[in-house]
Amino acid sequence: MPPRVLTVAGSDSGGGAGIQADLKTMLALGVHGMSVVTAVTAQNSLGVQGAWELPVEAVRAQYRSVVDDIGVQAVKTGMLASAELVEAVAGLISATDAPAVVDPVGVSKHGDPLLAASALESVRTELLPVATVATPNLDEVAQLTGVRVESEAQLRQAAEAVLAYGPRWVVIKGGHLAGEAVDLLTDGSEEHWLRAPRHDNRHTHGTGCTLASAIASHLALGHTVPEAVRAAKEYVTGAIAAGFALGGGIGPVDHGW
Numbered sequence: 001m002p003p004r005v006l007t008v009a010g011s012d013s014g015g016g017a018g019i020q021a022d023l024k025t026m027l028a029l030g031v032h033g034m035s036v037v038t039a040v041t042a043q044n045s046l047g048v049q050g051a052w053e054l055p056v057e058a059v060r061a062q063y064r065s066v067v068d069d070i071g072v073q074a075v076k077t078g079m080l081a082s083a084e085l086v087e088a089v090a091g092l093i094s095a096t097d098a099p100a101v102v103d104p105v106g107v108s109k110h111g112d113p114l115l116a117a118s119a120l121e122s123v124r125t126e127l128l129p130v131a132t133v134a135t136p137n138l139d140e141v142a143q144l145t146g147v148r149v150e151s152e153a154q155l156r157q158a159a160e161a162v163l164a165y166g167p168r169w170v171v172i173k174g175g176h177l178a179g180e181a182v183d184l185l186t187d188g189s190e191e192h193w194l195r196a197p198r199h200d201n202r203h204t205h206g207t208g209c210t211l212a213s214a215i216a217s218h219l220a221l222g223h224t225v226p227e228a229v230r231a232a233k234e235y236v237t238g239a240i241a242a243g244f245a246l247g248g249g250i251g252p253v254d255h256g257w
């Protein structure tokens with residue numbers, strides 16, 4: 001039986017991010033991908049035209065169906081939309097015996113909100129504490145902790161601020177800084193600096209979803225957190241290099257590289 005990985009996230013109708021990016025990543029990495037849909041977005045390369053969250057009961061029922069029968073070796077969370085969904089998903093994860101990769105999705109690259117402002121406190125106090133690995137980008141770090149990172153030297157301070165909420169590990173994604181794409185993975189004692197050359201490619205839709213799903217997939221395959229994050233960074237770097245134009249805006253990363 002292949003390792004099974006569950007994504008709890010929003011649907012991107014354009015197929016570039018969200019559930020669709022997660023399942024493509026899982027297929028590419030050789031695990032069985034499963035999905036709990038939290039919200040449906042009408043979305044394309046130009047942005048998010050509409051978003052509708054599912055009732056908490058629909059999310060709970062999907063999760064229970066999957067976990068009670070099929071079982072999971074890792075869970076990944078993405079867009080959770082509201083405080084109610086964040087709290088429900090945090091409760092479900094804490095009752096599941098599998099590592100959880102939490103991508104604390106706040107706003108899309110186009111600036112469309114994917115999480116209600118009223119849900120931030122639930123992310124801090126309920127979701128981050130149940131994360132094995134949290135993967136915030138610099139905007140999400142600022143939203144969650146108030147720490148604003150403008151240089152590589154400040155990544156450690158950002159990591160400490162996120163770790164204070166209780167995730168076992170954090171990956172601070174420094175991809176929005178100028179220069180090399182550098183991320184810091186730490187549990188507060190070990191530090192791993194992950195570097196990749198910057199690809200001059202604007203078609204990066206789905207990058208964050210892809211990284212978090214690749215980490216979850218590698219954890220399910222039996223790798224340690226540092227091994228899983230290193231392998232996931234390599235995967236997403238390849239996918240960004242191969243990102244392609246689609247529609248009139250920002251195209252997706254490519255999972256067939």
Ligand code: PLP
Pocket residue numbers: 009010011012017018019041043078079105107108109110114204205206207208209
């Ligand atoms: N849409 C959904 C459903 C998502 O989950 C995400 C990110 O997590 C996005 C859109 C945003 O993707 P990006 O910021 O890579 O364009």
